[in-house]
Amino acid sequence: xxxxxxxxxxxxxxxxxxxxxxxxxxxxxxxxxxxxxxxxxxxxxxxxxxxxxxxxxxxxxxxxxxxxxxxxxxxxxxxxxxxxxxxxxxxxxxxxxxxxxxxxxxxxxxxxxxxxxxxxxxxxxxxxxxxxxxxxxxxxxxxxxxxxxxxxxxxxxxxxxxxxxxxxxxxxxxxxxxxxxxxxxxxxxxxxxxxxxxxxxxxxxxxxxxxxxxxxxxxxxxxxxxxxxxxxxxxxxxxxxxxxxxxxxxxxxxxxxxxxxxxxxxxxxxxxxxxxxxxxxxxxxxxxxxxxxxxxxxxxxxxxxxxxxxxxxxxxxxxxxxxxxxxxxxxxxxxxxxxxxxxxxxxxx
Ligand code: F6P
Numbered sequence: 256x257x258x259x260x261x262x263x264x265x266x267x268x269x270x271x272x273x274x275x276x277x278x279x280x281x282x283x284x285x286x287x288x289x290x291x292x293x294x295x296x297x298x299x300x301x302x303x304x305x306x307x308x309x310x311x312x313x314x315x316x317x318x319x320x321x322x323x324x325x326x327x328x329x330x331x332x333x334x335x336x337x338x339x340x341x342x343x344x345x346x347x348x349x350x351x352x353x354x355x356x357x358x359x360x361x362x363x364x365x366x367x368x369x370x371x372x373x374x375x376x377x378x379x380x381x382x383x384x385x386x387x388x389x390x391x392x393x394x395x396x397x398x399x400x401x402x403x404x405x406x407x408x409x410x411x412x413x414x415x416x417x418x419x420x421x422x423x424x425x426x427x428x429x430x431x432x433x434x435x436x437x438x439x440x441x442x443x444x445x446x447x448x449x450x451x452x453x454x455x456x457x458x459x460x461x462x463x464x465x466x467x468x469x470x471x472x473x474x475x476x477x478x479x480x481x482x483x484x485x486x487x488x489x490x491x492x493x494x495x496x497x498x499x500x501x502x503x504x505x506x507x508x509x510x511x512x513x514x515x516x517x518x519x520x521x522x523x524x525x526x527x528x529x530x531x532x533x534x535x536x537x538x539x540x541x542x543x544x545x546x547x548x549x550x551x552x553x554x555x556x557x558x559x560x561x562x563x564x565x566x567x568x569x570x571x572x573x574x575x576x577x578x579x580x581x582x583x584x585x586x587x588x589x590x591x592x593x594x595x596x597x598x599x600x601x602x603x604x
Pocket of ligand 1 (some may be wrong): 266386387388430431432483539
C-alpha cells in the first residue's frame with residue numbers, strides 16, 4: 256500500500272494529538288502505512304537537515320501513548336516560505352519521492368492554504384481544523400477551542416473569587432488573534448459583566464461607562480474579558496496622555512495593554528484598585544477536553560477514509576453537531592459570523 260502522511264502546522268492546539276492518534280488507528284485498520292512529518296511544512300522541506308528529525312513512523316503503540324496529551328507530539332511550526340511556489344514544488348516532490356499518496360494537514364487558515372496548493376500539485380490533501388481561535392468560519396468548532404474556553408473559564412472563575420473577596424474589578428485578556436470567540440464564550444460561561452472583542456468597535460469611555468454602571472448598582476467586582484485582538488477595533492485613545500500625569504511608566508506612542516486598560520479604568524471609575532491578568536499560553540497548552548478529543552477522533556477517521564476513497568482537497572468540520580467535509584477553497588471563502596446577540600446579552604444592552 257502507498258504511504259499516507261500527517262502533519263500539524265501553525266499554533267499547536269489541544270486535540271491535535273488525539274487527531275493524529277485517530278488517523279493512525281484508522282490507517283492501521285485499513286493497512287495504510289503512516290508517516291508523521293515533524294514541524295509542519297518545515298519537516299517536508301527537510302529544515303532540520305536530519306531525516307530522522309523530519310519524519311517519523313507513527314506506529315500504533317506510539318500514538319496510543321500520546322493521544323490525550325496537550326501540545327503536539329509531531330511538533331509544529333509556521334512556514335512562511337511555503338508561500339513561494341518553488342518551495343511548494345520541492346515539498347510536493349519530496350512527498351512523491353516517499354510514495355506518499357495522501358497528506359492529512361492539521362492546522363488553521365494558513366495551513367489549509369498550503370494544503371490547497373499541494374493539491375494543485377497533485378498531492379491529495381485533507382485538512383482538519385486545529386486552532387484554539389475558532390476563526391475558521393465554515394465549521395462550528397476547531398480542535399482546541401473548547402479546551403481554551405474551558406481553561407479561560409476556570410481562570411476567570413478563580414479571578415472572580417479573589418475579585419469578590421477584595422471588591423475590585425479585573426480585566427482578563429484571552430487569546431484568539433482577530434477572533435473574539437474565546438473571549439465571548441468565556442464571558443458568557445462565567446457571568447463576566449463586560450466583554451470586548453475585535454469584531455465590535457469600542458471605546459475606553461464606553462467600557463468605563465459600563466463599569467461605572469455596575470459600580471452604581473453595587474457591583475464593585477465586575478470582570479472585563481478582553482480578546483487579545485480587541486485593540487484593533489478600539490477607537491483612538493491616548494493612553495500616554497491619560498496615564499502620564501498619574502506617574503505611570505508609559506511612553507509616547509506605546510500601545511494600550513490589559514494592564515494599562517485596568518489602570519485607566521481605575522481612574523475613570525474612581526476605584527481604589529483595578530487588576531489585570533493575561534491568561535496567555537496556558538490556554539493553548541491545556542489538556543484537551545473530551546469534546547475536543549471526540550471531534551479529533553471523528554475528524555481523523557474521516558480524513559483517512561476520504562483518502563482511501565480517493566477523495567481529496569477537502570477540509571473536515573462540524574455542522575449542526577455533525578462531522579462533515581467540504582472543498583478547501585469553499586471553506587476558506589466562508590465569512591466569519593460573530594454571535595452579536597450573545598455579545599449584547601453579556602454586555603447588557
Ligand atoms: O493561533 C493561535 C494563537 O494562539 C493565537 O491565539 C495567538 O495570537 C497566536 O497563536 C500566538 O502565536 P505564537 O505562538 O506565535 O506566539
